[in-house]
Amino acid sequence: MQSYIDTYKNMRKRLKAYEYAMWVLSWDLETETPEGALDYRSEQVEVLTTELYALQTDSAYLEAIDKLYATRNSLDELLRREIEKIVKDMRLIKKMPKDEYIQYQVLMSKSSSIWAEAKAKNDFNLFLPTLEKIIDFTRKTTKYLQTPELKGYDVLLDMYEEGMTMKEYDAFFLNLREELVPFVLSATSGKKPLSRKLTKGFFSIEKQKEFNKYLTTVFNFDLNRGVLKQSVHPFESNFSSTDVRITTKYLENAVESAVFSTIHEMGHGIYEQQISKDLIDTRLNMGASMGIHESQSRMYENMIGRSYAFWENHFDKLKEIFAKELKGVSLLDFYQYINRAERTLIRTEADELTYPLHIMVRYEIEKQLISGKLKAKDLPKKWRKLYQQYVGVRPKTDAEGVLQDIHWAGGSFGYFPTYALGSAYAAQIYQAMNKDFNIENAISNNEIYKINDWLREKIHQYGSSKSPKELILNATGEPFNSKYYVDYLKRKFSN
Amino acid sequence: MQSYIDTYKNMRKRLKAYEYAMWVLSWDLETETPEGALDYRSEQVEVLTTELYALQTDSAYLEAIDKLYATRNSLDELLRREIEKIVKDMRLIKKMPKDEYIQYQVLMSKSSSIWAEAKAKNDFNLFLPTLEKIIDFTRKTTKYLQTPELKGYDVLLDMYEEGMTMKEYDAFFLNLREELVPFVLSATSGKKPLSRKLTKGFFSIEKQKEFNKYLTTVFNFDLNRGVLKQSVHPFESNFSSTDVRITTKYLENAVESAVFSTIHEMGHGIYEQQISKDLIDTRLNMGASMGIHESQSRMYENMIGRSYAFWENHFDKLKEIFAKELKGVSLLDFYQYINRAERTLIRTEADELTYPLHIMVRYEIEKQLISGKLKAKDLPKKWRKLYQQYVGVRPKTDAEGVLQDIHWAGGSFGYFPTYALGSAYAAQIYQAMNKDFNIENAISNNEIYKINDWLREKIHQYGSSKSPKELILNATGEPFNSKYYVDYLKRKFSN
Numbered sequence: 001m002q003s004y005i006d007t008y009k010n011m012r013k014r015l016k017a018y019e020y021a022m023w024v025l026s027w028d029l030e031t032e033t034p035e036g037a038l039d040y041r042s043e044q045v046e047v048l049t050t051e052l053y054a055l056q057t058d059s060a061y062l063e064a065i066d067k068l069y070a071t072r073n074s075l076d077e078l079l080r081r082e083i084e085k086i087v088k089d090m091r092l093i094k095k096m097p098k099d100e101y102i103q104y105q106v107l108m109s110k111s112s113s114i115w116a117e118a119k120a121k122n123d124f125n126l127f128l129p130t131l132e133k134i135i136d137f138t139r140k141t142t143k144y145l146q147t148p149e150l151k152g153y154d155v156l157l158d159m160y161e162e163g164m165t166m167k168e169y170d171a172f173f174l175n176l177r178e179e180l181v182p183f184v185l186s187a188t189s190g191k192k193p194l195s196r197k198l199t200k201g202f203f204s205i206e207k208q209k210e211f212n213k214y215l216t217t218v219f220n221f222d223l224n225r226g227v228l229k230q231s232v233h234p235f236e237s238n239f240s241s242t243d244v245r246i247t248t249k250y251l252e253n254a255v256e257s258a259v260f261s262t263i264h265e266m267g268h269g270i271y272e273q274q275i276s277k278d279l280i281d282t283r284l285n286m287g288a289s290m291g292i293h294e295s296q297s298r299m300y301e302n303m304i305g306r307s308y309a310f311w312e313n314h315f316d317k318l319k320e321i322f323a324k325e326l327k328g329v330s331l332l333d334f335y336q337y338i339n340r341a342e343r344t345l346i347r348t349e350a351d352e353l354t355y356p357l358h359i360m361v362r363y364e365i366e367k368q369l370i371s372g373k374l375k376a377k378d379l380p381k382k383w384r385k386l387y388q389q390y391v392g393v394r395p396k397t398d399a400e401g402v403l404q405d406i407h408w409a410g411g412s413f414g415y416f417p418t419y420a421l422g423s424a425y426a427a428q429i430y431q432a433m434n435k436d437f438n439i440e441n442a443i444s445n446n447e448i449y450k451i452n453d454w455l456r457e458k459i460h461q462y463g464s465s466k467s468p469k470e471l472i473l474n475a476t477g478e479p480f481n482s483k484y485y486v487d488y489l490k491r492k493f494s495n
Numbered sequence: 496m497q498s499y500i501d502t503y504k505n506m507r508k509r510l511k512a513y514e515y516a517m518w519v520l521s522w523d524l525e526t527e528t529p530e531g532a533l534d535y536r537s538e539q540v541e542v543l544t545t546e547l548y549a550l551q552t553d554s555a556y557l558e559a560i561d562k563l564y565a566t567r568n569s570l571d572e573l574l575r576r577e578i579e580k581i582v583k584d585m586r587l588i589k590k591m592p593k594d595e596y597i598q599y600q601v602l603m604s605k606s607s608s609i610w611a612e613a614k615a616k617n618d619f620n621l622f623l624p625t626l627e628k629i630i631d632f633t634r635k636t637t638k639y640l641q642t643p644e645l646k647g648y649d650v651l652l653d654m655y656e657e658g659m660t661m662k663e664y665d666a667f668f669l670n671l672r673e674e675l676v677p678f679v680l681s682a683t684s685g686k687k688p689l690s691r692k693l694t695k696g697f698f699s700i701e702k703q704k705e706f707n708k709y710l711t712t713v714f715n716f717d718l719n720r721g722v723l724k725q726s727v728h729p730f731e732s733n734f735s736s737t738d739v740r741i742t743t744k745y746l747e748n749a750v751e752s753a754v755f756s757t758i759h760e761m762g763h764g765i766y767e768q769q770i771s772k773d774l775i776d777t778r779l780n781m782g783a784s785m786g787i788h789e790s791q792s793r794m795y796e797n798m799i800g801r802s803y804a805f806w807e808n809h810f811d812k813l814k815e816i817f818a819k820e821l822k823g824v825s826l827l828d829f830y831q832y833i834n835r836a837e838r839t840l841i842r843t844e845a846d847e848l849t850y851p852l853h854i855m856v857r858y859e860i861e862k863q864l865i866s867g868k869l870k871a872k873d874l875p876k877k878w879r880k881l882y883q884q885y886v887g888v889r890p891k892t893d894a895e896g897v898l899q900d901i902h903w904a905g906g907s908f909g910y911f912p913t914y915a916l917g918s919a920y921a922a923q924i925y926q927a928m929n930k931d932f933n934i935e936n937a938i939s940n941n942e943i944y945k946i947n948d949w950l951r952e953k954i955h956q957y958g959s960s961k962s963p964k965e966l967i968l969n970a971t972g973e974p975f976n977s978k979y980y981v982d983y984l985k986r987k988f989s990n
């Protein structure tokens with residue numbers, strides 16, 4: 001057995017080095033590579049992908065994994081979990097016939113640009129044939145991967161959030177539908193979407209960067225093991241806890257945009273920075289799931305970053321940097337502005353209250369697409385109907401409706417629900433933490449490190465060595481329960 | 496033979512992809528990697544280096560190279576030159592015993608930081624044992640690589656500038672010593688180094704970036720295939736003509752610093768951008784030599800960028816951006832300021848006139864170190880003596896004397912002379928170009944593209960498919976001749 005472990009660990013080390021290179025190449029693509037270099041870059045990346053694929057499918061490596069998996073109960077706990085995850089991740093590549101797998105990769109390499117064109121032209125039919133193929137492939141995938149326990153959409157849900165099935169999501173969204181939809185529709189009724197900005201000020205990017213730098217110190221995001229950079233779309237990306245990079249998009253007419261996207265990405269980043277060093281050489285050296293990750297980013301952004309206590313503390317700094325631009329704006333004005341709730345069409349711009357309803361639309365639709373009950377061609381109609389029903393608005397165009405998100409073009413079915421789940425996890429984790437110490441006081445006293453420390457101990461340190469369910473139970477003392485989320489939203493938005 | 500060609504080209508493609516990854520990793524190291532990630536990064540890079548080494552020493556690949564080299568006269572010209580270059584580059588790895596080679600790599604991995612500490616502490620003796628080892632290794636290297644034609648220092652000179660030997664360098668530096676030293680000593684006599692700045696203005700980095708962006712359009716540096724970025728040390732780095740990256744260091748109290756370092760690096764960059772696309776998949780897809788590269792950067796920086804015609808054209812733009820900071824500074828003031836000549840101690844800060852004399856000191860010393868005539872321990876004394884003799888100043892400390900440059904700590908003996916050679920090439924190329932069209936007029940008419948076009952045709956397009964000597968002959972109609980350089984300097988600095 002030891003020789004299989006040695007083979008496995010040796011290959012893991014090599015694979016990690018390649019993956020590190022691929023990670024830097026992808027960071028470089030997102031932030032530096034000039035347009036004119038893209039074709040030549042693709043050729044190099046194709047060769048490297050082939051090299052990496054050859055390593056990943058090396059027969060001695062595969063044999064070692066098979067043997068270790070067969071005797072996994074005799075392995076130490078970390079290695080066992082690692083092997084289980086790898087076997088799970090490699091299912092598709094093993095079960096789908098190779099030519100079908102390649103066909104799917106080819107489809108994927110084109111689909112995003114077809115979607116982008118369809119969105120730009122507001123022409124759903126341009127995207128429809130591609131989308132139909134993607135859905136077909138996805139349904140086939142669920143067949144290849146199904147088990148006695150998991151079939152259909154459940155297979156996909158489990159890929160993005162280990163252990164979550166329709167049964168649990170249905171209960172979650174039912175709770176939202178019954179409790180939240182009426183609340184939201186009433187709270188936002190008669191309100192038109194606010195077009196006004198906080199001020200008409202022009203917020204220089206240099207000064208915004210200064211404030212964001214300040215935020216890294218407030219949150220203890222470690223720049224010795226991290227990067228904060230400007231880019232076209234905000235994102236977090238990392239390779240090990242020693243190199244965690246986040247980017248922010250700056251809008252010169254809306255200072256709050258970069259503030260909250262930076263706090264959001266720092267939430268992801270602090271999670272990754274606080275993973276135990278013991279996991280650094282393993283495959284468990286990353287956040288546990290999409291949902292857990294999103295719970296951290298949304299807790300930092302919404303529950304901490306948009307709290308009154310937070311801005312009581314830091315609004316002066318913002319006004320110091322933007323004295324002229326924020327003249328006449330009071331703390332209360334600012335607080336209300338950053339917490340306004342309104343019926344809108346675009347998920348990524350939705351506020352904290354209405355956000356989960358946008359997700360609920362997508363969840364319903366995905367479920368029906370994968371079961372075959374809904375056909376792709378009927379999507380736009382279904383979309384408008386559900387938006388009217390859950391969010392209380394109806395898109396006039398497909399560009400601001402069913403075409404708005406890139407996810408389906410990338411074959412990501414089952415991903416959306418984790419966004420809402422993350423917010424709900426966050427509320428449950430927050431109330432558990434609040435029993436150990438008063439979070440608002442910590443925020444008021446500029447002691448966010450207390451929050452970081454608690455999260456490190458209960459969640460972050462484990463990386464993906466524990467499942468999402470174990471983490472939630474471990475951190476909160478009970479299984480996932482969506483009532484905390486509904487309670488939190490109602491309380492916050494009743495004021 | 497075709498099967499060897501196929502093997503070679505297939506391996507070249509794979510090797511290039513790895514080298515592309517290593518290049519991006521190194522760019523990332525220079526510009527992004529956070530301090531705290533360095534150790535973990537090193538581990539990954541070590542693994543990748545091992546993988547790359549295994550490819551480079553793959554037996555089928557080596558066999559193909561040997562066979563192709565043996566029958567190189569039957570190959571097409573490009574492939575022949577490529578094979579010859581590879582065989583030359585691989586000499587050391589083949590001829591030095593493996594454990595000695597590894598020992599040397601280990602020494603190299605530490606030497607720069609020892610040098611940096613010695614420089615910071617102004618303590619030559621701290622560096623001396625390391626330097627002695629490096630010199631020993633270097634002298635052994637020359638033995639491993641010697642041929643009937645090339646021995647000792649000549650081996651090293653040829654590594655950095657193909658075909659150049661002591662015989663030619665001696666003649667070059669003799670010309671400088673006889674013609675330039677007396678001229679410089681007289682031109683700078685009685686002058687104290689100017690400590691004054693152009694103005695006491697504070698030049699915001701944002702505005703400097705704006706002017707540098709403007710410079711990219713003036714010089715037609717193609718940002719669609721290039722990057723212009725800020726960093727701690729200016730440099731140019733590229734992988735193919737489609738991805739050419741330059742960085743600049745900005746000083747808030749000296750606007751000219753970034754201007755000229757950007758033009759210098761653009762000179763390197765334009766060279767690389769103009770290499771023929773036909774070479775992109777070959778190993779000839781890079782500048783021909785250190786000397787030719789430096790001739791381009793120095794021509795753009797000094798002969799174009801510091802010319803009166805250039806600033807007649809662009810000083811208004813600079814004053815538009817820095818209206819307040821440059822108030823009262825005339826075009827003539829500016830021109831004289833950026834072309835002042837003075838006796839100084841630090842090579843990298845030396846002006847155009849005195850620069851080659853700094854190099855001459857290093858050339859003399861390297862020659863004697865490699866021949867064994869000079870011992871490392873006697874370096875500081877020798878350094879002070881030669882500086883007094885050639886530059887007319889005497890360093891008070893070793894930090895501003897013999898410890899100032901990193902090159903020897905990196906084992907780079909034979910590199911320095913190419914800096915002076917590059918300037919001399921530049922003068923010869925310039926006069927040849929000036930016969931085809933009036934360069935000053937082109938600069939005045941904002942037609943720098945004419946210069947780019949001429950250089951593309953005569954030099955750039957060839958990458959390293961021609962040797963430096965072929966390029967100089969091809970571009971100027973005669974072999975290298977240092978008189979153009981001396982004439983140019985005397986003419987420019989007599990005014």
